[in-house]
Amino acid sequence: AKMTPSAPYKTLLLDMDGVLAEVSKSYRAAIISTCHKYGATSINDDVVGDWKAKGGSNNDWKLSLDLINSDPNGAKDLTLQQVTDTFEEFYQGKDGQPGLCDLESLIPTKATLDELRKRSNGVGIVTGRPKKDCDKFLKQNDLEKYVDCCVCMEDGPPKPDAFPVRRACELLKIEPSASVILVGDTPDDIRAAVAAGCKGVGVATPEAVEAAAAKGEAYDSTKLCVAMKECGADVILEPGFVKLVDMFPA
Numbered sequence: 001a002k003m004t005p006s007a008p009y010k011t012l013l014l015d016m017d018g019v020l021a022e023v024s025k026s027y028r029a030a031i032i033s034t035c036h037k038y039g040a041t042s043i044n045d046d047v048v049g050d051w052k053a054k055g056g057s058n059n060d061w062k063l064s065l066d067l068i069n070s071d072p073n074g075a076k077d078l079t080l081q082q083v084t085d086t087f088e089e090f091y092q093g094k095d096g097q098p099g100l101c102d103l104e105s106l107i108p109t110k111a112t113l114d115e116l117r118k119r120s121n122g123v124g125i126v127t128g129r130p131k132k133d134c135d136k137f138l139k140q141n142d143l144e145k146y147v148d149c150c151v152c153m154e155d156g157p158p159k160p161d162a163f164p165v166r167r168a169c170e171l172l173k174i175e176p177s178a179s180v181i182l183v184g185d186t187p188d189d190i191r192a193a194v195a196a197g198c199k200g201v202g203v204a205t206p207e208a209v210e211a212a213a214a215k216g217e218a219y220d221s222t223k224l225c226v227a228m229k230e231c232g233a234d235v236i237l238e239p240g241f242v243k244l245v246d247m248f249p250a
Contacts, residue, residue, distance in 0.1 A: 178198070
């Protein structure tokens, strides 16, 4: 069945990782490196993808610890703090070594963001990232001018809780409604949007689309896309979400 979005949309909320930021070589790689450092060598991209598709793994530090604990060879009795510190060394870099965060790139074009900025009545970022990581990505890619507010890890309960979506609406001074969309790449994003009384729009990540294409499969046939549809995504878009522009009235 073809999905028909319930557009027109008016307000745009964007998740960061997998939507704006290509993170397969940064956050995803930091999860895997952290797991391997603590002996959990069975953890690879597919396993991380499966856990993300199940939902409830918005915090990559906690997810890394859960994954280590799920591997019979993973180190036992680790604290979340130990795992977080190791993860941050890989992600941020240490002792003058560059971190994996430097490998992030912007997925959508500036032209798409420009047009969405013009057509929407407000643009907010709703991310599980710590605020400093969120701000850094916006600054590095010169995106501050497109964004009115950011709701980050420190602000309150994470997605799939409705809180971050409701908080973004509050900051934009609008009521949560079906004309407010959160564009995300995981079921937790869609669940959070729906729980807040808004709409969830799914987007496939570049690396998942590449893997699907290699198998001759459609971009929206991946585990995460199927899971997002099951959670009530209004529509599933390709990376860079160019088609979203036409779902906002000019």
